[in-house]
Amino acid sequence: MRIIAGHYKGTHLYTPTGKETRPTSDRARQTLFDILLHAPWAGKSFIEDAIILDAFAGTGALGLEALSRGAQKAIFFEKNTQTRQVLEKNIQLCRANSQSILYKDVLTSPPSNYLCNLIFFDPPYHQKLIPIAFEHLRRNQYISKDALIITETAIDEPLLMDQSVTLLNERKIGAAYLKFWKYSNMIE
Template identity: 80%
Template sequence: MRIIAGNYKGTTLYAPMGKETRPTLDRARQTLFDILLHAPWAGKAFIESAIVLDAFAGTGALGLEALSRGAQKAYFFEKNIQTRQVLEKNIQLCRANSISILYKDVIMPPLSNCFCNLIFFDPPYHHKLIPIALEQLQKNQWISADALIVTETAVDEEIQLNPSFSLINERKIGAAHLKFWKNSNMIE
């Protein structure tokens, strides 16, 4: 598993042992960032000005890929202790310590005022954690009004965010189903 493009391009990331963490495959990450780069509701300038929140971060591949492509800062949430240690090593490997902040549990986030505008949700499949985490992040002021939310679920997994978010794009890649969501009031 490598960083695909940008400043950290080609960096091979560490992965935790065992089956608890399921990193987003390079192919799915490439597709995700190609969509972001070329979509009228995102684009290169959006990625380069993004404040990223990588919920259920695992190896940190999504947040680190965004940082590699110019995002300003990334907040990573990872609850598993061993996986968090691997994530810390990946942040150091990419020399992204000064623009990365690591937290433990996205289901119980601290109160914030950073207002992230690019949010990645890639939790364990079939656990219905995304709506719960999103509600807590909104309640604790992590998500900007104009945030773009990217979810990765299993292809056979249904997901519905609260009514304030509308699905604007989706793509199936192997076993993964990527969905892109925007605040309904912010869709142009």
């Protein structure tokens, strides 16, 4: 697995051993960022101004890819101790320490000092974690008004989001189902 574009392009990321972590494939990340780059509701300047929240970070590939493409800051959450150590190595490998904040668990995170406008939810499949994490992060003021939210689930995994988000785009890539959402904090 490697960073596809930007400042860290070509950097090979460490991956944890075992099957607990399922990194987003290079192909899925490329598609995700191509959509963001060319969408009328995102674009290059949006990515470059973004404050990233990588909720189930794993190796950090999504957040680090965004930083590589010019995002301002990334907040990573990773609960698994071994995987978090790999993520720390990847942050150091990309020299992204000053742009990165790492927390242990998205479901027990402290209130935020940052309003994030590009949110990645890529949890373990079939555990229904996205709505729970979304609500916790919203309550703790991590998600900015009009944030873009990208979810990755298994193709056969239903995802029920509340009325505060609007589906903008979706793609099936291999076993992954990417959905792009726009958040409006009008519903609290």
